[in-house]
Amino acid sequence: AQSVTQLDSQVPVFEEAPVELRCNYSSSVSVYLFWYVQYPNQGLQLLLKYLSGSTLVKGINGFEAEFNKSQTSFHLRKPSVHISDTAEYFCAVSVRSGAGSYQLTFGKGTKLSVIP
């Protein structure tokens, strides 16, 4: 079974400082990894995804993530955060079900609070 662990439930960071949100996954097969963002009182939207190829993936709003197979990690980074980045961030892995379709399994989320 595949699972996702987000190591920090809350991350406070000052405006214009760098941030890293950590995500580890467990899997013995090829993985497809995603980061989603949820702004207050809204649904989720895709930040970026890793399917194959280059291990450094760039997403929207200046975010990027690095896939590290040996450490089974997919950490999200941004070199300089803005107040508008305050949100909850979810790491997710695509899991193949017994019926052959793929379902998204989410981590428990990391709340990023940007301090002015």
Add this chain to the structure above:
Amino acid sequence: NAGVTQTPKFQVLKTGQSMTLQCAQDMNHEYMSWYRQDPGMGLRLIHYSVGAGITDQGEVPNGYNVSRSTTEDFPLRLLSAAPSQTSVYFCASRVEAGASYEQYFGPGTRLTVT
């Protein structure tokens, strides 16, 4: 395109009542799913559908029913509401059931069961 729409936005039910959460998408997506979000738990899959007439259970299906008679609509039914079903419910869709496709989420329905 309106994307994924959900109604109602808010709902309060009494224990034992039933209701249907509506979900519709106008992107002609084959795959649709329902999640519930609880504090500190992330999103957990309730039910999903890989096409009209085909549904299957997710991680937490008990107390919920679904059907998919059209590509566009995927309603979620609560048969007899319980306080444990107090949650925020999200509907999502994507092109098909393959692993690589982006999933689009609706704005959510906040349900309180008293």
